[in-house]
Amino acid sequence: MLVAMAAVSCKSVTEERKVVIVGAGIAGIAAAKTLQENGVEDFVILEGSDRIGGRMRQGEIGGVKVEIGANWVQGLGSNPIWDLAKRYNISGKISDYDDVVVRNKTGSDVTAEAEEVWERFGTAQEYLETWRKNIRDDKLPDVSIRVALKLGGWKVKTPLEKVIEYFDYDFEYADPPEVTSVNNTGWNSKDFTEEEYFVTDQRGFRHIVERLSEFLSPNDSRLQLNKVVQTVSWTDAGVTLTAADGSTYRGEYGLMTVSVGVLENEVIDFTPDLPPWKVEEIYQFRMGQYCKIFLKFPRKFWDDNEYILYAGSLWPQYAMWQNLEAEGFFPNGTNILLVTAAASEVQRVELQSDETTKQEVMAVLRNMYGNNIPEPESILVPRWLTNPLFFGAYSNWPVHVSARDFEKLAAPVGRLYFGGEATHPRYNGYVQGGYLSGIDQANAILKCMQQGVCKSYQPDVSSGAVVTPISVALLLPIMTAMFLLHG
Ligand SMILES: Cc1cc2nc3c(=O)[nH]c(=O)nc-3n(C[C@H](O)[C@H](O)[C@H](O)COP(=O)(O)OP(=O)(O)OC[C@H]3O[C@@H](n4cnc5c(N)ncnc54)[C@H](O)[C@@H]3O)c2cc1C
Numbered sequence: 001m002l003v004a005m006a007a008v009s010c011k012s013v014t015e016e017r018k019v020v021i022v023g024a025g026i027a028g029i030a031a032a033k034t035l036q037e038n039g040v041e042d043f044v045i046l047e048g049s050d051r052i053g054g055r056m057r058q059g060e061i062g063g064v065k066v067e068i069g070a071n072w073v074q075g076l077g078s079n080p081i082w083d084l085a086k087r088y089n090i091s092g093k094i095s096d097y098d099d100v101v102v103r104n105k106t107g108s109d110v111t112a113e114a115e116e117v118w119e120r121f122g123t124a125q126e127y128l129e130t131w132r133k134n135i136r137d138d139k140l141p142d143v144s145i146r147v148a149l150k151l152g153g154w155k156v157k158t159p160l161e162k163v164i165e166y167f168d169y170d171f172e173y174a175d176p177p178e179v180t181s182v183n184n185t186g187w188n189s190k191d192f193t194e195e196e197y198f199v200t201d202q203r204g205f206r207h208i209v210e211r212l213s214e215f216l217s218p219n220d221s222r223l224q225l226n227k228v229v230q231t232v233s234w235t236d237a238g239v240t241l242t243a244a245d246g247s248t249y250r251g252e253y254g255l256m257t258v259s260v261g262v263l264e265n266e267v268i269d270f271t272p273d274l275p276p277w278k279v280e281e282i283y284q285f286r287m288g289q290y291c292k293i294f295l296k297f298p299r300k301f302w303d304d305n306e307y308i309l310y311a312g313s314l315w316p317q318y319a320m321w322q323n324l325e326a327e328g329f330f331p332n333g334t335n336i337l338l339v340t341a342a343a344s345e346v347q348r349v350e351l352q353s354d355e356t357t358k359q360e361v362m363a364v365l366r367n368m369y370g371n372n373i374p375e376p377e378s379i380l381v382p383r384w385l386t387n388p389l390f391f392g393a394y395s396n397w398p399v400h401v402s403a404r405d406f407e408k409l410a411a412p413v414g415r416l417y418f419g420g421e422a423t424h425p426r427y428n429g430y431v432q433g434g435y436l437s438g439i440d441q442a443n444a445i446l447k448c449m450q451q452g453v454c455k456s457y458q459p460d461v462s463s464g465a466v467v468t469p470i471s472v473a474l475l476l477p478i479m480t481a482m483f484l485l486h487g
Contacts (some may be wrong), residue, residue: 013247019043019445020241020251022229025054026431027257027420029213030438032222036215038446044221044249046241048228048389052213053206055259055390056431061380062296064330065202066338068382069393070431071292073199075192081432084208085197092199093328100167100307105159107368110311114160120153121164127152128182135183142184144399145169145177159311166316167309170342173429174288175396184397187426200329205431228389232256233271234416253415253445257438260409260422261287261391274413277459281409284401285422287385287392288429289346293318293357294380297335300325301373302365310364317345318364339364346393350383357381394429395422410437411457415448417441 018040021028024047035043051057055069072095076082085092102114128148134140143151149165156162165177173180199205216223227243232254239254262268263282274282302308308321322338324330339361341349349357358379365373384390397406403425410423419441424433448454 014240015044015247015249017042017044017249017251018449019253019255020239020249021045021255021257022232022241023047023054023257023420024052024209024213024223024225025257025420025434026056026209026212027434027438027441028054028255029209030435031255031257031419031442033212033215034439034442035446038442038450040446040449041222044251045223046227046229046243046249047223047225050225051206052223052225053204053209054434055384055394056204056206056209058204058206059294059380059382061294061378062334062336064334064336065204066292066294066324066336066380067199067205068292068294068380069384070205071199073197074430074432075188076195076197077191077193079188079192079432080435081208081430082192082197084212085199088208088211090199090203090205090207091201092197095196095198096306097167099305099326100309101303101305102160102163102309102311103303103368105312105367107370110160114164114311117160117164121161121168124149124152124154125168129186132182132186142181142399142402145180145182145185148182149177156314159313159316162314163309163311163316163319166319166342167307170316171320171340173396174290174342174393175286175398176343179286179396179398181397181399181401184399184401184428188430188432191426198329229268231269231271232416234414236414239414239416251415253417253449255417255419255441255445257420257434257441259287259390259392259420260285260395262389265388265391267388275459277408277457278411278413281405284398284405285409286396286398288394288396289341289343289385290393291341291346291349291384292382293339293341293349293361295337295339295358295361295376296378297337297376298374300335301369302337308368310368312364312367317341318361346385349381350385354379354381397428408457410441412444412455413457417445417455 019035021031021043024045028045029052032043032045057069058065059068073079073081073085101109102111104110131148135142156165169177169180201207229241230244231242233240238250238252240248240250242248260282302323306323306326308323310319312319318339320340324336324338325334330336384393406425410418419437421434421437422428424437427433444455
């Protein structure tokens with residue numbers, strides 16, 4: 001009875017805040033921190049899950065905590081996430097992508113044979129880099145990674161060629177090279193260093209988000225967990241949001257930091273509907289799929305190398321293996337292998353039982369190491385695609401997406417702003433993209449609030465965007481004048 005009454009009273013109260021932020025991933029937390037540091041303390045963060053960190057999250061296998069979401073600090077040097085990782089002593093290991101063994105369908109070590117293939121691939125990648133520079137410098141049309149590689153002489157005909165390509169592209173962008181853009185990728189290695197730091201810290205990669213959130217006091221009412229936002233009303237004067245438990249929040253400003261997967265799956269009801277130019281962009285941006293399958297074995301039977309590639313077929317399945325028993329990862333005897341499924345493989349893996357996945361991965365391991373290998377003691381299969389708080393792993397801008405499209409995705413509607421990794425112009429898909437987008441969007445809100453300089457987007461009629469009554473009204477006199485001038 002008491003519970004029912006509490007629920008009723010919860011429904012009737014509307015919490016009023018200056019800013020309502022949806023999502024307590026790194027973007028939402030970075031945004032709130034920026035507001036606080038600039039004198040705006042009156043905000044609330046609504047988070048649908050029972051924790052902060054979003055896609056920076058740990059799971060546990062065999063008594064060891066492993067990263068089921070973001071794992072690498074991608075690009076060191078001036079990457080702000082690398083600064084934070086160093087500041088908070090996040091332990092990990094710089095990945096050695098040269099420490100790799102390649103095995104074919106029957107398990108033979110074909111690493112030596114692969115040398116010549118890597119070399120040819122490298123030549124095509126040099127061509128791709130030149131092409132990328134030309135696209136950017138001369139404003140040429142974008143092409144897919146597949147097209148650029150083909151132009152560079154790289155045509156995939158063997159499983160060995162396929163797995164080598166997969167290692168650099170599908171494994172990175174969670175999408176095949178046919179989809180991934182040349183123009184929109186490659187910023188990390190241009191702006192930072194090419195090194196990548198694999199986090200093994202038992203406090204989690206998420207520890208960075210926890211430290212960033214230290215501006216919140218323990219049990220701070222400005223962080224509300226288990227609040228799944230279901231409706232968002234937006235106007236030029238403010239926003240009103242309701243959560244699944246009926247609680248309501250009104251803000252002068254709103255900031256959505258949910259994934260583009262959440263937006264495209266329409267689990268949040270916007271009133272009025274988001275304008276067509278916004279919806280069009282949400283549909284254009286893709287959620288890449290990436291599933292990290294962890295296996296705990298009673299003993300190690302695999303290669304000592306950090307990476308094990310399985311050149312099993314032209315359609316790779318369970319091709320990308322990481323030896324977490326290698327030096328510098330987890331304590332000796334942990335005996336954990338990680339195999340990553342990427343892109344179209346993921347849907348099947350997520351929808352089937354863990355037992356089926358276990359049988360499939362064991363079949364591949366037997367191909368590589370024979371029938372006398374032990375069964376795993378446990379398996380961990382995270383599910384991002386089927387989780388309604390994410391609907392996928394991270395955004396991958398497809399080939400036709402332009403800087404203009406990105407501006408539209410990140411543009412506010414009325415007083416409702418949009419952040420999160422997908423909205424960052426250079427580092428979408430990465431933790432640094434989420435972090436920097438949170439800061440950027442908070443600054444945009446502050447500018448509007450404190451200086452009256454507010455971001456807005458007007459649909460561009462010539463791009464085929466929907467013609468609003470206002471733009472028709474504006475266009476009519478121009479068209480009439482043109483008609484009069486030209487007869
Ligand atoms: C498997 C995987 C591997 C990855 N690997 C790397 C990597 O190695 N390196 C790297 O840099 N990046 C990696 N990423 C990407 C990185 O994790 C993300 O780019 C980044 O964490 C996104 O942060 P964000 O704050 O933008 O979004 P999120 O972390 O998704 O935060 C959004 C928050 O919104 C909440 N939410 C969603 N819907 C609602 C709702 N209706 N109501 C209330 N709350 C809601 C979610 O629960 C979530 O906490 C990986 C991601 C995955 C999934």
